[in-house]
Amino acid sequence: MLSSDVAVVSANEEFTAASLSGRVRERVGAVLRERGLVRLGRLGGRDDVLYAARRLMSGLWRHRDAGPDGLTVIRDIGRHDGRAGFAGLGRGDLDLHTECAQQPQPPRLLLLACARAGDAGGESLLLDGRAILGALAGLHPAALEALSAPRAAFFGGADGRFTPILEQLGGGRWHLRLRQDSLARFSPEAEAHLPALRRAIDRHTTRLRLAAGQGFVVDNHRFLHGRTAFRGERLLLRALGDPHPVVGLDAGFPAPWPTPAGSGAPGATAR
Numbered sequence: 001m002l003s004s005d006v007a008v009v010s011a012n013e014e015f016t017a018a019s020l021s022g023r024v025r026e027r028v029g030a031v032l033r034e035r036g037l038v039r040l041g042r043l044g045g046r047d048d049v050l051y052a053a054r055r056l057m058s059g060l061w062r063h064r065d066a067g068p069d070g071l072t073v074i075r076d077i078g079r080h081d082g083r084a085g086f087a088g089l090g091r092g093d094l095d096l097h098t099e100c101a102q103q104p105q106p107p108r109l110l111l112l113a114c115a116r117a118g119d120a121g122g123e124s125l126l127l128d129g130r131a132i133l134g135a136l137a138g139l140h141p142a143a144l145e146a147l148s149a150p151r152a153a154f155f156g157g158a159d160g161r162f163t164p165i166l167e168q169l170g171g172g173r174w175h176l177r178l179r180q181d182s183l184a185r186f187s188p189e190a191e192a193h194l195p196a197l198r199r200a201i202d203r204h205t206t207r208l209r210l211a212a213g214q215g216f217v218v219d220n221h222r223f224l225h226g227r228t229a230f231r232g233e234r235l236l237l238r239a240l241g242d243p244h245p246v247v248g249l250d251a252g253f254p255a256p257w258p259t260p261a262g263s264g265a266p267g268a269t270a271r
Contacts, residue, residue: 014041057241102156113215119232
């Protein structure tokens with residue numbers, strides 16, 4: 001539980017791996033709860049990234065592409081061009097998405113750290129799901145209703161699943177998941193409202209260029225992430241996992257409007 005006198009820091013403050021203990025780790029949890037994103041800096045290499053991940057996560061996911069220590073090297077490996085589900089291991093654009101969107105419960109935290117920035121491009125794309133939720137509820141309530149239906153989307157291949165894109169959890173909290181590649185299919189009702197969703201995405205996406213030694217942690221149930229195409233030898237390290245209890249994340253993220261307990265969003269059907 002966060003101590004009452006632990007201040008929430010600026011969104012631009014960077015935390016070092018070595019600082020992630022005691023009250024600093026509590027502050028990181030406060031930032032994640034409020035903003036869904038924490039920036040990291042002065043990461044000296046794989047050991048620092050692994051240490052930071054283990055301080056913030058209760059255990060690392062064993063992703064398909066991860067090494068024995070749980071970290072995945074994100075770089076152009078030159079053999080998956082055009083292959084669905086492998087765009088991150090190339091050098092082209094990577095559409096905004098949730099990590100492991102096809103899983104019954106995707107990992108809650110995503111850590112990305114830059115080991116080598118590349119020559120040009122390769123900006124990280126980030127989007128807070130609260131901004132999407134607010135835009136749709138305010139301007140396109142029918143879109144929000146369609147996109148929050150239980151079978152709004154099917155993500156993945158043979159191991160995929162039907163899922164809402166914006167899932168209403170109750171108590172004014174929501175869970176976002178999305179992918180936009182060929183392993184994403186949408187119901188006719190959701191398909192009709194994808195233009196509104198994509199306009200909201202375009203309007204609220206931010207860009208962040210990471211230098212070597214910089215990184216970030218995001219709430220993967222709240223934030224979408226992607227990247228722009230790049231040139232040169234860009235290399236990132238990724239960790240996925242569920243939050244350490246000290247981080248104190250409740251399920252989902254809060255709607256960007258005051259919501260009495262038990263009520264839903266404007267225009268959305270409670271479920």
